[in-house]
Amino acid sequence: MSELLIQLTDVGKSYQQGATELEVLQQINLQIYRGESVAIVGQSGSGKSTLLSIIGLLENLGVGRYLLCGQDVTTLSGYQLSLLRNRHLGWVFQNFNLVPELTIAANVALPLRYNPNYQKKDYRALVDAKLAVVGLTDKAESYPGQLSGGQQQRVAIARALVTNPDILLCDEPTGNLDSTNSENIIKLLLELNQQGTTVLLVTHDPALAARCSRTIQISDGRISDVVPGTRLSAVRMSDVS
Numbered sequence: 001m002s003e004l005l006i007q008l009t010d011v012g013k014s015y016q017q018g019a020t021e022l023e024v025l026q027q028i029n030l031q032i033y034r035g036e037s038v039a040i041v042g043q044s045g046s047g048k049s050t051l052l053s054i055i056g057l058l059e060n061l062g063v064g065r066y067l068l069c070g071q072d073v074t075t076l077s078g079y080q081l082s083l084l085r086n087r088h089l090g091w092v093f094q095n096f097n098l099v100p101e102l103t104i105a106a107n108v109a110l111p112l113r114y115n116p117n118y119q120k121k122d123y124r125a126l127v128d129a130k131l132a133v134v135g136l137t138d139k140a141e142s143y144p145g146q147l148s149g150g151q152q153q154r155v156a157i158a159r160a161l162v163t164n165p166d167i168l169l170c171d172e173p174t175g176n177l178d179s180t181n182s183e184n185i186i187k188l189l190l191e192l193n194q195q196g197t198t199v200l201l202v203t204h205d206p207a208l209a210a211r212c213s214r215t216i217q218i219s220d221g222r223i224s225d226v227v228p229g230t231r232l233s234a235v236r237m238s239d240v241s
């Protein structure tokens with residue numbers, strides 16, 4: 001059986017809104033295994049980004065238990081969480097989040113600077129390897145503003161990959177792209193998945209969700225449905241449920 005990477009047990013999250021508490025996530029139970037590609041779908045405001053942010057260690061969980069690669073995240077300090085995040089997770093956002101005044105190569109190198117396992121002398125080779133993966137070797141010395149949206153998202157994917165994370169977390173990775181660029185990004189993400197990276201993505205695109213190995217539907221902060229996708233997965237559904 002495949003390795004369990006993410007395990008959420010009875011996770012809930014609420015935000016204080018004036019005098020009232022807004023329950024954004026309730027009783028989330030979710031396991032994600034190495035090799036899966038999982039789409040999270042649901043209406044706007046249903047809690048998808050909040051769930052991804054908790055999984056990505058950008059938000060604290062309110063209640064419940066979260067094991068990331070076997071580590072109980074609630075027991076860790078901020079510094080330990082940042083190490084865990086850097087070691088296991090790569091983030092891709094809808095709006096690319098590149099630093100405009102840094103070159104493409106310097107943008108891709110950013111996660112290396114926060115990881116004590118990498119030495120500065122090795123940065124360039126690691127960056128070049130990932131720029132080759134996303135097909136942007138010739139843009140290393142350009143700046144984000146000189147690239148198209150689709151190219152910028154490929155840079156963001158190279159940056160997410162540079163530390164060889166176990167899991168890629170993508171929040172609407174094609175949300176700002178036209179259909180051609182979206183298709184290229186989807187193909188790239190699914191190729192990376194085929195090569196072994198676990199992919200967890202939030203999307204409004206049912207066609208993209210169907211190409212993943214599993215779709216998790218969120219409604220009003222709860223998991224309302226889990227649907228197998230068309231993609232062959234390293235994990236049998238009987239292992240997951």
Ligand SMILES: Nc1ncnc2c1ncn2[C@@H]1O[C@H](COP(=O)(O)OP(=O)(O)OP(=O)(O)O)[C@@H](O)[C@H]1O
Nearest residue numbers: 015016022024042043044045046047048049050051
């Ligand atoms: N920091 C916050 N403080 C207060 N409320 C928040 C905060 N972040 C999110 N929310 C609320 O939590 C709910 C879920 O938000 P979330 O961003 O997870 O939705 P989503 O499913 O990603 O929506 P979309 O598809 O529009 O991106 C919304 O009602 C939102 O207003």
Ligand SMILES: [Mg+2]
Nearest residue numbers: 048049050171
């Ligand atoms: Mg969102």
